[in-house]
Amino acid sequence: MKRVFSLLTLVVMCFMLAIPAFAVGWQVPEALATAVGTSDGTNEAWAERVILSDEQREILQSSKIVKDIDSDDADELATSYPTGIAGVAIEEIYGYPLMVEVETGALFYVPGIQTGGVLSNQSQSESLRLTTQQTLNLYQRLLNYAVANGTAGYHYAIVGWYVDTKIATRADYPMYVKYTVGTPNFSGITEERTVNITSNGQWVRVGIALGFPDNFSETEYYHMNAVSGSFTYKAAFSNKILSIPFFSGMSFNCDAA
Amino acid sequence: MNVAGISNTAVYKPCYMLNQTTGEVEVGSYNYTSLMENIQKQIEEAKLNPPKIGNEELSEAEIEELAEKYDPQNMSQSEYDEFIQYLEEKGVLSRLETSDLGMSRITIMPGYFEPAYIWASSSGMESSVHTLSDVGGNALQFAQIMTKWEVPGSSVQIRQGAYSKVLEILNQMNAARGSTASNQTSSTDGNDSTTLTLGMDLSYIQLAIDRIKSERIQSV
Structure with a gap:
């Protein structure tokens, strides 16, 4: 049964990856649901929040093929089972260019050289989006920092990003968050991790040191996965065990045609 | 190349x-x-190997010395870095502990730190604080906030433990500064500076949080 869910999760994640972000936000009773618009941020580099089209919503709904699943073993996508106010949202993403000191192999980042911030959309899928020049500016600052503060004679190179994602959960009866992190990563994390959530309104922060992905490009758009997973809770009224997926990442060269 | x-x-x-x-x-x-x-x-x-944790303690004289040098409620990033490095030199903190302790350079230590932290407080107001500058250089407040992030379901709390040690020392420094100030002014009002600090000015925290929340992607 778990395999079925894993496959389903994969399908949904693939779907999520196909669009930069989609705004579902907190799962609330229909009467309380509010429309989620595009980002009101004026900075073009901020993540674009994409509203699901009817067609996209249908795809997501049709992927819910687990209705007959055993409730004590399996998770279901919660999108069509709104109960009490419950949900998961990416509340913050910070990206720090990641540097290696070549002579020692030490990996580090500088908290003062970063991009990102608090997200106000309460979306379950978010990406930081940077233009080529914005990215280069951050790299230049970090490399200048290394020249000024590094060990004389040592060499420094930027090999990826440290991405810090703050995930907000909300449910009357929360259970756990399961997540995986992007690859390649320098944190030695390959397997799925579980964090038990013991109270309503809990925050989880996941920080991961990521190398540039295989689809890296100097000039063309590419995406870096940071954290993907699901928040599982027991529905307040139906007693069903539901799961809501979430995702965070960074996109580069977003100004490329 | x-x-x-x-x-x-x-x-x-x-x-x-x-x-x-x-x-x-x-x-x-x-x-x-x-x-x-x-x-x-x-x-x-x-x-x-189990993680190496600093286990030395500072003497009262050393606390006094630190209290004269630094104001725990108003430290620049470089002062904070210097302070943490001092604690490492004294064996209070290990190199592992100082690798991710709010200094101006965070070193990745594969294998020792879990990627996830969970906020262990009922109030989320301070959970958006990342750096010393987010709380206006108040290292006491910063350390207190950072102790609220813990590794979920683990008895090994390297970072939280390190921040707890830093917090304790900052409190001692703050108390030392308070008593010095008290002696200088011959004040007998009995205010405990540590208590005052830990109580913290909530309006100040709110201002800091508001500033962070209003933050959008930085101009890069």
């Missing part, structure tokens, strides 16, 4: 480097295989 050793079997991946001549950023490549081997070695060592 390659920045690490050359090997026929090594995998090279892209990186950004500084062109020494022009001072501009340029794309190069680095020996990914070598770096990952180094990381894997660290992970294996972490599995075999």
Whole structure:
């Protein structure tokens, strides 16, 4: 049964990856649901929040093929089972260019050289989006920092990003968050991790040191996965065990045609 | 251009480097295989060896000295860095502990730190604080906030434990400064500076949080 869910999760994640972000936000009773618009941020580099089209919503709904699943073993996508106010949202993403000191192999980042911030959309899928020049500016600052503060004679190179994602959960009866992190990563994390959530309104922060992905490009758009997973809770009224997926990442060269 | 050793079997991946001549950023490549081997070695060592934790304590004289040098409620990033480095030199903190303790450079230590932290407080107001500057240089407040992030379901709390030690020392410094000030002014009102600090000015915290929340992507 778990395999079925894993496959389903994969399908949904693939779907999520196909669009930069989609705004579902907190799962609330229909009467309380509010429309989620595009980002009101004026900075073009901020993540674009994409509203699901009817067609996209249908795809997501049709992927819910687990209705007959055993409730004590399996998770279901919660999108069509709104109960009490419950949900998961990416509340913050910070990206720090990641540097290696070549002579020692030490990996580090500088908290003062970063991009990102608090997200106000309460979306379950978010990406930081940077233009080529914005990215280069951050790299230049970090490399200048290394020249000024590094060990004389040592060499420094930027090999990826440290991405810090703050995930907000909300449910009357929360259970756990399961997540995986992007690859390649320098944190030695390959397997799925579980964090038990013991109270309503809990925050989880996941920080991961990521190398540039295989689809890296100097000039063309590419995406870096940071954290993907699901928040599982027991529905307040139906007693069903539901799961809501979430995702965070960074996109580069977003100004490329 | 390659920045690490050359090997026929090594995998090279892209990186950004500084062109020494022009001072501009340029794309190069680095020996990914070598770096990952180094990381894997660290992970294996972490599995075999318990994390090294500083276990020394400062004397009263050392606390007094620190209290004279630093104001726990108003420290610059460089002062904070210097303070943490001092604690490492004194054996209060290990190098592992100082690797991710709010200094101006955070070092990744593969194998020792879990990627996830959970906020262990009923109030989320302070959970958006990341750096000392987010709380206006109030190191006491910063350390107190950071102790609220803990590794979920683990008895090994390296970072939280380190921040707790820092917080305790900052409290002692604050008390020392308070008593010094009290002696200087012959004040007998009995206010406990530590209590005052821990109570914290909530309006100040709110201002700091509001500032962070209003933050959008920085102009890069």
